[in-house]
Amino acid sequence: MNNQPLVAPSVLSADFGDIAAAIDRIEASQADMVHLDVMDGHFVPNITFGPKMVADIRKRTKLPLDVHLMVDNPESHVDAFIDAGADYITFHLEAVTHAHRLIQRIRDAKVKAGISLVPSTPASAISELLEDLDLVLVMTVNPGFGGQKLIPGCLRKVTQIKTMFEGASPILLSVDGGINRDTVRAAVSAGANLLVSGSAFFRAEDPAEEVRFLKAALSS
Numbered sequence: 001m002n003n004q005p006l007v008a009p010s011v012l013s014a015d016f017g018d019i020a021a022a023i024d025r026i027e028a029s030q031a032d033m034v035h036l037d038v039m040d041g042h043f044v045p046n047i048t049f050g051p052k053m054v055a056d057i058r059k060r061t062k063l064p065l066d067v068h069l070m071v072d073n074p075e076s077h078v079d080a081f082i083d084a085g086a087d088y089i090t091f092h093l094e095a096v097t098h099a100h101r102l103i104q105r106i107r108d109a110k111v112k113a114g115i116s117l118v119p120s121t122p123a124s125a126i127s128e129l130l131e132d133l134d135l136v137l138v139m140t141v142n143p144g145f146g147g148q149k150l151i152p153g154c155l156r157k158v159t160q161i162k163t164m165f166e167g168a169s170p171i172l173l174s175v176d177g178g179i180n181r182d183t184v185r186a187a188v189s190a191g192a193n194l195l196v197s198g199s200a201f202f203r204a205e206d207p208a209e210e211v212r213f214l215k216a217a218l219s220s
């Protein structure tokens, strides 16, 4: 069985003036998903794009769209991203009071639901949600900007979450921030099976080779 991790390039590091070329680059690289970072300038200090961008990208690719909402009040926005064609919607536990209710809303719409944790939130914060999640995204940098260095301590949390989910349905355990050739082995060894890659992917001369390298982290 192929137990290589999946790779989701993050368009945060793409040229927003030529987003079609970025999506074509992701498709040609044999990556598994497109990671879309939605930032509101409140939950994180940066601002990116909204549901129209996701809908436009939806028309360009059949790859799964992994939408990561780094926004306050995600409950006010999920319907627009469901309508835009998201396959996964991940919101931040730190941004909501009723996480379980929002997960149910997303899943009732036949969209996969994910929770993300910033570096300072412990793994135990999701212990009551184990049966309800399709994806957990561990931020391995403080969210808001691409090109930061991975915070090594965040990988302990990946292992703790992997352990918590043993015996429950398999989930995607995603790491986001600072994933590159130097850090990928530690991230996959810790238990990550979905690698978000922004700057490393978009800076690579050969994006297909970059994806192959990330996927082969434990076999090289």
Ligand SMILES: O=C(CO)[C@H](O)[C@H](O)COP(=O)(O)O
Binding pocket: 010, 012, 013, 035, 037, 141, 142, 143, 144, 145, 146, 147, 148, 176, 177, 178, 179, 196, 197, 198, 199, 200
């Ligand atoms: O969510 C993000 C930042 O908040 C990005 O997806 C993440 O930082 C990926 O970029 P890089 O690989 O350059 O670190």
